[in-house]
Structures are given as C-alpha cells and as structure tokens.
Amino acid sequence: MPHPALLSRRAAIRTALWGAAGTLALLHSELPAADLPPSPPPSPADGSAKFPNFELEPVRTEEIAPGFCVLSGPGGNVGVRFPERKGDAGDTLLIDAGIRVRAAEVQRVVSAMSPAPIRRVVNTHWHYDHVGGNETFARGGAIVFAHANVLRRVSEDTFVELMGRTVPALPPSGRPTVTFAERVGFPVQDAHVIPLAPAHTDGDCLVHLPSLNLIQTGDVFWNGGYPLIDYSTSGSLEGMIAALERVLALTDEKTRVVPGHGPVGNRADVEAFRAMLVTAGERIRPLFLAGKSLEETIAARPTAELDERWGGRLRSADFFVRAVYGSMKARQGGATR
Numbered sequence: 001m002p003h004p005a006l007l008s009r010r011a012a013i014r015t016a017l018w019g020a021a022g023t024l025a026l027l028h029s030e031l032p033a034a035d036l037p038p039s040p041p042p043s044p045a046d047g048s049a050k051f052p053n054f055e056l057e058p059v060r061t062e063e064i065a066p067g068f069c070v071l072s073g074p075g076g077n078v079g080v081r082f083p084e085r086k087g088d089a090g091d092t093l094l095i096d097a098g099i100r101v102r103a104a105e106v107q108r109v110v111s112a113m114s115p116a117p118i119r120r121v122v123n124t125h126w127h128y129d130h131v132g133g134n135e136t137f138a139r140g141g142a143i144v145f146a147h148a149n150v151l152r153r154v155s156e157d158t159f160v161e162l163m164g165r166t167v168p169a170l171p172p173s174g175r176p177t178v179t180f181a182e183r184v185g186f187p188v189q190d191a192h193v194i195p196l197a198p199a200h201t202d203g204d205c206l207v208h209l210p211s212l213n214l215i216q217t218g219d220v221f222w223n224g225g226y227p228l229i230d231y232s233t234s235g236s237l238e239g240m241i242a243a244l245e246r247v248l249a250l251t252d253e254k255t256r257v258v259p260g261h262g263p264v265g266n267r268a269d270v271e272a273f274r275a276m277l278v279t280a281g282e283r284i285r286p287l288f289l290a291g292k293s294l295e296e297t298i299a300a301r302p303t304a305e306l307d308e309r310w311g312g313r314l315r316s317a318d319f320f321v322r323a324v325y326g327s328m329k330a331r332q333g334g335a336t337r
Contacts, residue, residue, distance in 0.1 A: 065212040074102035075129035079216045081189045082114035090188045091119035096130040103133030124218025125201045126153035135174035146176035149203035161232045199243035202234035216258040223262030225313030226320035231327040244274040288328045
C-alpha cells in the first residue's frame with residue numbers, strides 16, 4: 001500500500017490538473033497568435049513532418065522515485081526533483097521546461113507536489129518544447145542552466161532545415177543565465193549534469209541522479225518512436241549513437257531512464273533504441289554513398305523492417321529517413337537535395 005504522504009501528494013496533483021484543464025481554453029484565448037509556435041508546412045516527401053499538438057495535450061504525471069516525478073504531454077518530458085518528505089530542506093530542480101504556453105500550468109502542478117520553490121532549471125538542449133517555459137520559471141526566481149551552445153542557439157533566429165522553418169530567438173528573459181561546457185553538480189538533489197558531444201543538437205546534456213538510479217536524457221533517447229535529428233545544429237546519427245553509449249555506461253538493469261519523448265524506460269529500452277539507430281544507418285548509408293537522391297532513398301524503404309515498432313508514434317518512417325539522410329549530407333558539408 002502506498003505511503004499516506006504519497007497518496008495525499010497524488011491527490012494534490014490530480015486537483016491541480018483538474019483546475020488547470022478548466023482554464024486551458026481561457027489561457028489560449030488570452031495569448032497572441034505570435035506566442036504559439038507555428039506549424040511548419042508538410043515537406044514534399046512526408047506530410048507528417050509537423051510538430052505534435054503540444055498545446056492541447058493534457059499534463060500527465062508519474063512519480064517514479066521518491067522525490068522525482070515526470071510530467072509528460074505538453075512538450076518534451078519534464079523531470080521534477082523535489083524534497084522527498086514534507087519539511088525537508090532544499091528546493092525543486094526542474095529538468096527541461098516544456099513549451100511556453102503551458103508553463104504556468106506546469107508550474108501549478110509542480111507546486112501541488114511540494115511547497116519547495118523551483119530554484120533551478122536545466123535545459124537538456126535548445127528546442128522550443130524543452131526551453132519554452134524558461135521565462136515563466138525565471139520570473140518565479142529560478143536560475144536556468146544550459147550548455148553554452150544552447151544560449152547561442154536561443155539568442156538568434158535559427159533555421160531548422162528538417163522542419164522547414166526558422167525558430168525565432170527567445171527573449172532575453174527566457175535565455176539560460178548560467179552556461180557550462182563541463183560537468184555541473186547540484187549536491188542537494190544529488191544531480192549531475194553531464195554535457196554531451198553533438199548528438200541530437202550541439203548543446204545536449206543528460207542529468208544523472210545516482211542515489212535514485214535515474215537518468216534523464218533529453219532528446220538523445222526517444223522511447224518507442226523514431227527521433228528527430230537536428231543536423232542544422234550539428235546533430236548526427238553517429239552522435240546520437242555515441243550519446244546513448246554514454247547513457248548505457250551509467251545504467252544497470254534497474255536504472256529508470258527518462259527520455260526526451262515517450263514513456264519512462266530502462267536500460268533494455270535504451271539498448272533497443274541504439275540498435276535501431278545502428279540498423280537504420282546500415283540500411284541508409286549505402287544508398288547515400290551510392291549517390292541516391294533523398295527521394296530515391298525514401299522510395300527504397302530502407303527502414304521497412306523497423307517501421308512496425310518505431311514508425312508512426314511521433315515521427316513517420318519517411319521523416320526519420322529524411323533526418324538520417326540529412327545528417328549524412330550535413331557531415332559532408334552540403335544541403336539535402
């Protein structure tokens with residue numbers, strides 16, 4: 001039977017969610033259209049290349065360890081590390097910040113878990129569904145930490161070729177206030193922020209909480225679906241595989257692994273995702289090296305054996321082939337054709 005304190009915490013979370021759901025329509029009616037990230041046009045070869053409808057998805061909560069909860073739904077997964085017992089010293093650490101238009105809602109849900117204030121936010125990379133809430137949490141007194149390349153990316157308009165759109169710079173109040181290029185530790189939460197070589201982007205990091213045997217990976221790991229590889233900002237298939245090897249080096253069979261997208265997983269899930277990326281590279285690379293065009297490569301269905309398990313959840317097979325092909329082209333120093 002769950003501890004009574006855990007039951008009361010879950011009840012508080014449910015109450016916060018019900019209240020948030022009732023105000024969602026009002027929230028959207030008061031926001032100017034410019035605050036909503038525009039959906040990119042469908043790409044010529046893949047009509048599914050749109051952002052998920054994060055603005056309308058419900059906030060889902062899952063407490064996976066004492067003092068650690070995962071919020072999923074509105075953007076990338078958000079990790080919440082808060083004091084384990086009422087009255088414990090310390091504050092709340094947020095890993096990723098979700099999207100801008102849902103940040104106030106996420107803030108209410110987190111407050112329902114613990115009265116400990118949110119004093120630190122770590123961005124695992126620069127994409128809007130992981131940094132959009134920065135401004136809201138900074139306004140509440142949080143310091144935002146991120147890889148130095150995250151600050152560089154969010155300080156200027158950045159074109160993402162795979163999505164066919166330019167992502168506008170964040171306002172100064174939403175940009176990271178402390179940057180790092182080396183490991184950073186938060187002793188109170190026993191959290192270790194580990195920067196990665198370019199993988200999903202050029203500003204990735206993971207967060208390791210050894211006392212909980214837990215890792216949050218950002219978008220170097222998507223559990224159960226094909227990923228986006230942002231080759232416009234130095235992401236690559238090879239970099240993703242190398243980052244997953246860093247993750248695996250910190251895990252055992254009991255480690256909980258929080259992905260950037262998808263359900264909380266474990267070591268076996270990370271191994272399966274890495275194996276899928278390796279196989280995809282083995283199928284797509286010969287076509288690329290033979291000089292096949294992007295359209296010819298997609299038509300060859302190089303990921304057919306993988307699609308039933310990995311395709312269609314967040315990104316289609318065609319979209320994923322575009323990402324892998326584009327990352328190979330970018331490493332050669334050219335644009336996709």
